Amino acid sequence: xxxxxxxxxxxxxxxxxxxxxxxxxxxxxxxxxxxxxxxxxxxxxxxxxxxxxxxxxxxxxxxxxxxxxxxxxxxxxxxxxxxxxxxxxxxxxxxxxxxxxxxxxxxxxxxxxxxxxxxxxxxxxxxxxxxxxxxxxxxxxxxxxxxxxxxxxxxxxxxxxxxxxxxxxxxxxxxxxxxxxxxxxxxxxxxxxxxxxxxxxxxxxxxxxxxxxxxxxxxxxxxxxxxxxxxxxxxxxxxxxxxxxxxxxxxxxxxxxxxxxxxxxxxxxxxxxxxxxxxxxx
Amino acid sequence: xxxxxxxxxxxxxxxxxxxxxxxxxxxxxxxxxxxxxxxxxxxxxxxxxxxxxxxxxxxxxxxxxxxxxxxxxxxxxxxxxxxxxxxxxxxxxxxxxxxxxxxxxxxxxxxxxxxxxxxxxxxxxxxxxxxxxxxxxxxxxxxxxxxxxxxxxxxxxxxxxxxxxxxxxxxxxxxxxxxxxxxxxxxxxxxxxxxxxxxxxxxxxxxxxxxxxxxxxxxxxxxxxxxxxxxxxxxxxxxxxxxxxxxxxxxxxxxxxxxxxxxxxxxxxxxxxxxxxxxxxxxxxxxxxxxxxxxxxxxxxxxxxxxxx
Numbered sequence: 001x002x003x004x005x006x007x008x009x010x011x012x013x014x015x016x017x018x019x020x021x022x023x024x025x026x027x028x029x030x031x032x033x034x035x036x037x038x039x040x041x042x043x044x045x046x047x048x049x050x051x052x053x054x055x056x057x058x059x060x061x062x063x064x065x066x067x068x069x070x071x072x073x074x075x076x077x078x079x080x081x082x083x084x085x086x087x088x089x090x091x092x093x094x095x096x097x098x099x100x101x102x103x104x105x106x107x108x109x110x111x112x113x114x115x116x117x118x119x120x121x122x123x124x125x126x127x128x129x130x131x132x133x134x135x136x137x138x139x140x141x142x143x144x145x146x147x148x149x150x151x152x153x154x155x156x157x158x159x160x161x162x163x164x165x166x167x168x169x170x171x172x173x174x175x176x177x178x179x180x181x182x183x184x185x186x187x188x189x190x191x192x193x194x195x196x197x198x199x200x201x202x203x204x205x206x207x208x209x210x211x212x213x214x215x216x217x218x219x220x221x222x223x224x225x226x227x228x229x230x231x232x233x234x235x236x237x238x239x240x241x242x243x244x245x246x247x248x249x250x251x252x253x254x255x256x257x258x259x260x261x262x263x264x265x266x267x268x269x270x271x272x273x274x275x276x277x278x279x280x281x282x
Numbered sequence: 283x284x285x286x287x288x289x290x291x292x293x294x295x296x297x298x299x300x301x302x303x304x305x306x307x308x309x310x311x312x313x314x315x316x317x318x319x320x321x322x323x324x325x326x327x328x329x330x331x332x333x334x335x336x337x338x339x340x341x342x343x344x345x346x347x348x349x350x351x352x353x354x355x356x357x358x359x360x361x362x363x364x365x366x367x368x369x370x371x372x373x374x375x376x377x378x379x380x381x382x383x384x385x386x387x388x389x390x391x392x393x394x395x396x397x398x399x400x401x402x403x404x405x406x407x408x409x410x411x412x413x414x415x416x417x418x419x420x421x422x423x424x425x426x427x428x429x430x431x432x433x434x435x436x437x438x439x440x441x442x443x444x445x446x447x448x449x450x451x452x453x454x455x456x457x458x459x460x461x462x463x464x465x466x467x468x469x470x471x472x473x474x475x476x477x478x479x480x481x482x483x484x485x486x487x488x489x490x491x492x493x494x495x496x497x498x499x500x501x502x503x504x505x506x507x508x509x510x511x512x513x514x515x516x517x518x519x520x521x522x523x524x525x526x527x528x529x530x531x532x533x534x535x536x537x538x539x540x541x542x543x544x545x546x547x548x549x550x551x552x553x554x555x556x557x558x559x560x561x562x563x564x565x566x567x568x569x570x571x572x573x574x575x576x577x578x579x580x581x582x583x584x585x586x587x588x589x590x591x
């Protein structure tokens with residue numbers, strides 16, 4: 001009996017140690033690159049690669065953080081990205097929840113065909129039709145405009161699909177009762193469906209916002225003029241032009257990370273829920 | 283009598299009007315999204331298929347090419363290299379990310395100290411801007427001065443000529459890209475696995491404990507079978523995203539050195555927007571489309587299979 005207990009406790013100590021060690025490795029693996037980035041962003045170029053690594057520089061060079069705003073139009077890039085992300089997210093929420101209401105609660109001719117078309121295009125990779133899409137946008141004179149990115153991102157089939165799935169879970173009786181009370185379909189959408197679908201709307205908001213904020217290939221194809229660039233391709237341009245300004249590159253990268261991290265940390269719950277339930281976006 | 287039929291006729295006509303109005307209201311809900319969707323997605327999709335049978339540089343006149351663009355694929359060494367690289371990248375990334383994210387989920391599902399902190403932290407690489415973290419990665423793995431190689435040479439005493447040159451070496455470039463991809467995306471799939479673990483049946487664990495199962499046995503015979511639908515879903519998602527990889531490659535290796543990390547989407551981009559060979563770029567796009575379509579059909583069949591159980 002005591003022998004068995006000793007064995008069990010020895011195994012649990014070993015188990016505990018192993019687990020602790022795994023955690024340590026995990027935390028180091030995921031966090032160290034970020035810590036290194038922060039530390040390098042406060043150094044002179046010549047000190048970035050000293051070894052052993054000087055994690056906390058003796059004289060942090062805060063000037064890196066003031067210089068980046070004048071070396072590249074970082075403020076403009078951030079403003080462009082924020083503008084695009086906000087507009088795309090608003091349009092996406094509006095058109096998706098609007099369309100989804102019809103698919104979930106209204107009866108009309110061609111509903112099945114239309115919905116099948118929507119769902120089957122979710123599976124088609126955007127990369128497979130980005131070339132003709134660009135040609136078409138160019139013929140509308142939309143290349144090198146922010147409108148191109150907005151048109152590209154604002155009408156996703158995925159958004160409609162996700163909102164529809166959520167609306168299906170809202171009982172039809174609720175809408176019928178409102179109909180009998182004389183409410184119009186638009187009124188039902190605005191005053192019943194929208195307030196009830198807050199969780200789904202939050203999920204869609206975060207997904208769209210982060211996807212637009214971090215999008216790379218779209219802005220790279222459409223926005224070639226510096227004044228229009230988003231933070232992603234602006235940062236990329238900076239890295240290519242000033243490849244040896246290590247301290248500045250790291251400072252700019254830290255700045256580029258912060259907005260999305262704030263959004264993520266404040267809406268984390270919805271983010272995780274979204275991936276877990278409906279968040280099946282590739 | 284006459285007035286009764288008139289009233290009836292008026293009624294049916296007003297009923298018809300009512301129905302028509304309902305239909306119109308329904309269409310008005312769909313229209314804003316559908317118009318945008320049709321113009322910016324459906325039209326280009328059809329256009330893409332048509333374009334793959336044409337020759338066009340986007341400026342001069344367009345001409346019919348028949349199957350020439352598709353025949354060209356078989357002779358094009360860069361295309362074949364890109365296709366193989368995409369498959370190699372997929373074959374390496376998918377199983378490794380799957381195992382890493384499952385391990386991470388199992389670890390963070392157990393009762394441990396600061397669990398939420400660790401969950402948040404492991405999600406950081408996914409939300410962080412790819413350009414920014416790729417810049418850090420490139421510095422960490424810089425062949426001559428990066429901390430990783432410094433560690434290998436100073437601490438592990440790897441000789442200078444044996445040090446991997448990571449993204450700059452054609453034999454190591456793909457490995458570097460794959461490592462980055464796993465690091466960046468394992469947190470995302472971990473969340474899906476965590477959701478799957480939440481749905482497992484606790485009674486089965488109690489039964490297994492009564493039968494005296496050890497943790498390994500519980501994992502293989504209780505956890506894993508219950509996670510099968512989740513694992514299948516993650517697997518399909520991973521394969522599809524791997525087929526479409528572009529931004530990671532662009533920010534770590536730019537497809538190089540040589541064509542060592544040239545992948546399909548990168549080649550589509552170069553063919554279209556650098557060489558302006560639009561018809562041929564569309565033919566390559568069709569290959570990508572078929573690859574993704576194949577996996578999607580597999581996914582539909584698999585999901586039906588899991589629904590039946």
